[in-house]
Amino acid sequence: MTPLLEVRGLTQHYRTEGGGTLRALEDVSFTLAEGEVLGIVGESGCGKSTLGRAVLRLTQPTAGEVWFEGQDILQLPRAAMRRRRRDMQIVFQDPFGALNPRHRVRTLVGEPLTIHGMPGVAARVAELLDLVGLPAESGGRYIHEFSGGQRQRIAIARALALSPKLLVADEPVSALDVSIQSQIINLIAGLKRRMGLAMLFISHDLSVVRHVSARIAVMYFGRIVEIADAASLFDHPAHPYAQALLSAVPQPPGVAPRIRILLEGELPDPTNPPPGCAFHGRCAQAMAVCAQARPALVPRRVGAGVRDTACHLYEVA
Amino acid sequence: MTAPVLQVEGLTLVAGDAALVEEVSFAIAPGEMLALVGESGCGKSVTALAIMRLLAPAIRRVHGRITLDGSDLAALDDEAMRRLRGDRMGMIFQEPMTSLNPVFTVGEQIAEVLRIHRGLSRRAALGRVAELLDLVGLPTPAAQLGRYPHQLSGGQRQRVMIAIALACEPALLVADEPTTALAVTVQAQILALIDRLRRQLDMACLLITHDLGVVAAFCDRAAVMYAGRIVESGPAAEVFANPRHRYTDALVRTMPARNPPGEVLPAIAGQVPPPGSRGEGCSFAPRCPAVLAECARLPALSGRPHGVACWNPVR
Numbered sequence: 175m176t177p178l179l180e181v182r183g184l185t186q187h188y189r190t191e192g193g194g195t196l197r198a199l200e201d202v203s204f205t206l207a208e209g210e211v212l213g214i215v216g217e218s219g220c221g222k223s224t225l226g227r228a229v230l231r232l233t234q235p236t237a238g239e240v241w242f243e244g245q246d247i248l249q250l251p252r253a254a255m256r257r258r259r260r261d262m263q264i265v266f267q268d269p270f271g272a273l274n275p276r277h278r279v280r281t282l283v284g285e286p287l288t289i290h291g292m293p294g295v296a297a298r299v300a301e302l303l304d305l306v307g308l309p310a311e312s313g314g315r316y317i318h319e320f321s322g323g324q325r326q327r328i329a330i331a332r333a334l335a336l337s338p339k340l341l342v343a344d345e346p347v348s349a350l351d352v353s354i355q356s357q358i359i360n361l362i363a364g365l366k367r368r369m370g371l372a373m374l375f376i377s378h379d380l381s382v383v384r385h386v387s388a389r390i391a392v393m394y395f396g397r398i399v400e401i402a403d404a405a406s407l408f409d410h411p412a413h414p415y416a417q418a419l420l421s422a423v424p425q426p427p428g429v430a431p432r433i434r435i436l437l438e439g440e441l442p443d444p445t446n447p448p449p450g451c452a453f454h455g456r457c458a459q460a461m462a463v464c465a466q467a468r469p470a471l472v473p474r475r476v477g478a479g480v481r482d483t484a485c486h487l488y489e490v491a
Numbered sequence: 492m493t494a495p496v497l498q499v500e501g502l503t504l505v506a507g508d509a510a511l512v513e514e515v516s517f518a519i520a521p522g523e524m525l526a527l528v529g530e531s532g533c534g535k536s537v538t539a540l541a542i543m544r545l546l547a548p549a550i551r552r553v554h555g556r557i558t559l560d561g562s563d564l565a566a567l568d569d570e571a572m573r574r575l576r577g578d579r580m581g582m583i584f585q586e587p588m589t590s591l592n593p594v595f596t597v598g599e600q601i602a603e604v605l606r607i608h609r610g611l612s613r614r615a616a617l618g619r620v621a622e623l624l625d626l627v628g629l630p631t632p633a634a635q636l637g638r639y640p641h642q643l644s645g646g647q648r649q650r651v652m653i654a655i656a657l658a659c660e661p662a663l664l665v666a667d668e669p670t671t672a673l674a675v676t677v678q679a680q681i682l683a684l685i686d687r688l689r690r691q692l693d694m695a696c697l698l699i700t701h702d703l704g705v706v707a708a709f710c711d712r713a714a715v716m717y718a719g720r721i722v723e724s725g726p727a728a729e730v731f732a733n734p735r736h737r738y739t740d741a742l743v744r745t746m747p748a749r750n751p752p753g754e755v756l757p758a759i760a761g762q763v764p765p766p767g768s769r770g771e772g773c774s775f776a777p778r779c780p781a782v783l784a785e786c787a788r789l790p791a792l793s794g795r796p797h798g799v800a801c802w803n804p805v806r
Contacts, residue, residue: 217674218645321762351530351701351763356745356756363753378675381748385756404752422679424704426731426746436683437676440644 176244177205178339178372179229184238186221186228194445198224200396202238203471208339209370213387213404215380215419219441221396222376226342229374230262231255242340260290263333267345269325273317279303279328280313286335302331306361323354330361334369342374347382359386380423384408392416395441395452398471400483412476412483415453451486459487493520494561496662496695497542502555504537504546509767511537511550512719516792519663519695524686526698526706526727529716532763535699538716539667542697543582544572560662578608581656585668587648591640597624597651598636604658623654628684646677653684660692667699682709703743707731712796715739718764718774725797735799738775773802 186199199221206212214222228235231247239246247258263286266272273282283302284295292298303312306327317325326346333341343362347355363386366373377383383390384404391401392413400413411417418435425432439456442448448455454464463486473480474488481488495518504512512534519525527535540546542557544564557564559579567575576582584590592600601623602616611619617636624632627650640648649669656664666685670678686709689696698710706713706727714724715736723736734740741759743749750756761778764770772787773779779786785802792800 217676219674323762352703352742353530353745353759354762356747356758357760359747360755360758363755380675381746385747385750385752418676422676424679424682424702424708426704426707426743426748429748434679434683436680440646440677441674 178208178210178243179206180239180241181205181229182239182241184225184228184240185236186224186233187236190445192445196445197396197447198444199228199235202396202398204391204398204401206340206372206374209366209372210389211366211373211375211387213383213390214374214376214393215378215383215390216393217378217419217441219444220393222378222393223344224396225393226264226344226374226376230259230264230342232264257290260286260336261338262340262342263336263338264342264344265326265329265333265346267348269322269329270317272329273325273332275317277316278313279308279315279317279320282317282328283313283331283335286332290336292336298335302335305334305365306331321354322350323357326350326358327361330358330365334365337369338371340372340374342376344376345378346375348377348379355382362386380408380420381426392419395447396444397452397484399453399485400481401471402481402483406479406481410477412474412481412488413453413485414457414459414487416483418456451484461486495520496560497697498556498558499538499542500556500558502538502541502557503553504534504541504550505553506550506766509765510719510769511766512541515555515716515719515721517714517721517724519697521662521695522690522693523712524689524696524698524710526700526710526713527716528700528703528706528713530701530763532718532765533716534719535716536667539665539697539699542665543576543580574608577604577655577661578659579662581659581661581664583649583652583656583664583666583669585671587645587652587672588640590652591648593640596637596639597643601651601654601658604655608659619658620654623658624651626657626688627651627654628680629654644677645673646680649673649681650684653681653688657688657692657694660694662695664689664694664696665699666696668701669698670705671700671702685709703731703746715742718769719766720774720800721792722775722801723797723799724792725794729797733797733805735794735797735804736775736801737779737781737803737805740805741778741780773800 182203184202188196190196216222227233240248280299284299287295308327347358375386387404390404390407391398394415400416411420418437421432421435437456450465451469454460469484469486471484473491474483475491476488480491498518500516502515529535598620601620605611605616621632624635629635629650670681710727713727713730714721717738723739734743744757773790776782776786781803783803790800790802792798
């Protein structure tokens with residue numbers, strides 16, 4: 175079966191002021207099936223948000239292909255790309271920054287419909303507000319009258335207006351308080367089930383990602399270093415960075431704490447990447463080869479099974 | 492029991508007619524780490540600012556007493572308070588970049604504290620600065636002295652802030668969301684550092700955080716705030732393993748890591764009431780699954796060491 179989304183070798187470089195190259199995203203490949211949720215985790219600066227934007231062609235990627243329903247959208251002319259956008263939407267961390275404060279909620283939620291010349295805007299807006307759990311009269315109000323959680327509901331209603339097939343959710347609950355966070359996670363999970371939405375769920379919060387995703391990709395320094403189904407990754411991370419990342423998260427009360435692997439040092443400079451594996455300088459298990467050759471993200475033998483991980487510790491399967 | 496370093500009694504803060512914090516009391520012993528935990532707007536940060544006497548002019552302390560080493564902070568004049576901050580009381584905030592001066596080197600900024608509070612000469616101060624940088628785990632301290640804040644990563648800047656806060660070996664460290672702006676693996680490093688230093692220096696530590704995981708992993712005691720009041724307090728492990736207040740209980744239950752993947756999370760309906768519209772009784776009552784008629788009256792915080800302010804606590 176053709177996947178809904180197939181990303182091949184996606185790369186995003188930026189020029190720095192000093193004339194150098196900032197490698198935000200390097201050679202990222204993965205597929206996403208219809209209705210599937212792929213979680214993207216990693217720390218600030220690992221390229222996860224860049225990935226979300228590049229997949230939607232909100233930036234102009236330096237190299238690579240993004241196949242959406244059998245079309246490489248990076249090659250589409252402007253008008254065709256605009257039509258394609260109906261099927262791919264994004265929700266950001268800060269809904270206040272994403273919604274125009276001078277417009278009423280009904281205008282904000284209906285705007286995608288208006289832009290794409292869809293009929294029956296008013297009825298659809300009422301339906302969408304109901305879908306995200308907002309009272310009908312919210313339509314006449316302004317964004318500053320709402321709390322953070324309600325604003326995120328409005329942003330979600332707007333993103334869903336055109337019934338997209340793919341939703342990129344970039345830290346959608348990170349700015350929200352714990353008690354509101356679960357309301358929005360439940361909303362997103364429910365919508366996914368009802369509408370068969372495929373999602374890239376980007377977050378630094380591992381427990382949130384674990385909760386909503388079927389598969390998870392761990393990013394480090396612009397690359398995916400491991401990708402696996404959520405349960406296997408959480409139970410037995412293979413890549414030493416994935417192990418350290420999972421162990422660094424303080425477990426909530428009542429959950430057995432993991433043995434903490436304290437990493438030395440910090441992320442390398444993205445304008446001056448180290449040779450070999452980008453993680454070797456912080457890795458407790460680094461070998462001589464790690465400083466010389468970059469390990470490819472390919473199926474490797476991990477224990478008795480096979481895992482897509484980019485680490486020389488494991489033999490290529 | 493050792494005398495507490497910090498004691499807060501009945502602290503009540505208002506802005507205009509709205510109460511931000513009501514009747515907040517707690518104490519911290521030397522070497523102890525207490526977490527003030529809660530969601531945005533619960534009053535945890537403004538409580539920390541009141542302790543440091545850094546409240547915005549619009550916010551008034553209408554009731555309560557704050558003592559450090561037994562002396563009432565309200566009795567100090569501004570000059571005495573200024574001498575106290577940075578000396579007996581160290582502070583770290585969420586965003587180290589906005590707390591550091593971009594045009595001075597790291598060495599100069601740490602040395603400044605020692606020159607002001609200890610009257611050290613430039614040269615003597617710089618010697619101590621290298622020791623401090625070593626203490627907070629910055630590699631090659633001597634090489635760090637001449638660097639500017641923008642040349643450091645977020646984690647390194649927070650280490651510099653900690654070095655500044657600890658320069659005079661304070662009796663109390665107030666840390667307001669010190670790791671919220673940092674990457675996950677760096678967060679763990681900074682928390683482990685604060686944890687080690689408070690033991691090593693026998694320093695009382697007040698940690699303001701919204702992260703229950705951090706509290707459970709690093710703190711001795713926790714006080715949970717909701718809508719301006721402490722609703723539950725006690726040994727951190729105990730409070731979260733056996734929460735008694737319905738709010739704490741709901742908060743712990745709703746966390747994704749506590750639930751099977753993919754299942755509907757037991758969400759807390761509704762929202763925190765804003766200051767000024769908190770009503771007479773228990774502020775959590777409108778969202779509470781176990782509300783009783785009594786909840787229209789305010790419950791007192793009672794019980795030791797595990798206290799709860801609830802008419803119908805979890806048994």
